Amino acid sequence: IEAAGRHARAIRESALGLPRLIDGMLNYSRSAFTRISIEENSLSELVQAAAAQNAADLQAAGGSVRVAAEARLRCDSTLMTTVFQNLIANAIKSRRRDRALEVKIDCQREEFGWRIAVEANGVGFDPDFAAVAFNPLARGVQTAAEGAGIGLATCRNIIQSHGGEIFVDPAFRTGARVVFTLPDSLQAKD
Numbered sequence: 001i002e003a004a005g006r007h008a009r010a011i012r013e014s015a016l017g018l019p020r021l022i023d024g025m026l027n028y029s030r031s032a033f034t035r036i037s038i039e040e041n042s043l044s045e046l047v048q049a050a051a052a053q054n055a056a057d058l059q060a061a062g063g064s065v066r067v068a069a070e071a072r073l074r075c076d077s078t079l080m081t082t083v084f085q086n087l088i089a090n091a092i093k094s095r096r097r098d099r100a101l102e103v104k105i106d107c108q109r110e111e112f113g114w115r116i117a118v119e120a121n122g123v124g125f126d127p128d129f130a131a132v133a134f135n136p137l138a139r140g141v142q143t144a145a146e147g148a149g150i151g152l153a154t155c156r157n158i159i160q161s162h163g164g165e166i167f168v169d170p171a172f173r174t175g176a177r178v179v180f181t182l183p184d185s186l187q188a189k190d
Contacts, residue, residue: 050084063101
């Protein structure tokens with residue numbers, strides 16, 4: 001009877017997570033097939049919009065989001081806000097409980113566009129997980145109970161649809177750093 005009760009609780013908890021998983025899969029699917037509208041956008045405005053979507057969770061975590069350098073990015077503002085929103089949400093889920101969460105977004109001009117780094121002082125990526133972090137349904141060990149494992153895969157779809165690349169910086173050891181590139185020359189897709 002005790003084992004049956006544990007199984008019933010596990011089934012109930014899994015069922016309660018299904019709406020979040022379905023929503024995540026729909027967002028992931030949309031990110032691959034959404035029409036892109038390229039405009040020039042301010043990095044700080046995109047980040048501010050993403051942080052506003054996470055405001056309650058940021059406040060509960062005692063967290064802050066800071067843009068270290070400004071840039072004018074050629075991108076779809078709605079999709080790029082989704083990228084920052086997902087990366088900030090992951091930082092909140094993966095925060096360390098012994099210090100205030102700090103998310104820093106920095107950019108560097110390159111020959112063909114921008115390199116943007118999103119750093120958080122949380123638990124970081126396990127080296128084995130970093131290799132599969134952008135696969136759909138992948139979830140880190142520390143946050144396996146939270147999220148559907150769709151956020152980073154959605155980010156990859158969006159960045160690739162803009163002609164860029166996204167990856168985990170394996171050299172960053174004081175938390176997590178996700179880096180992506182955005183070229184200047186992408187034209188809007190039909």
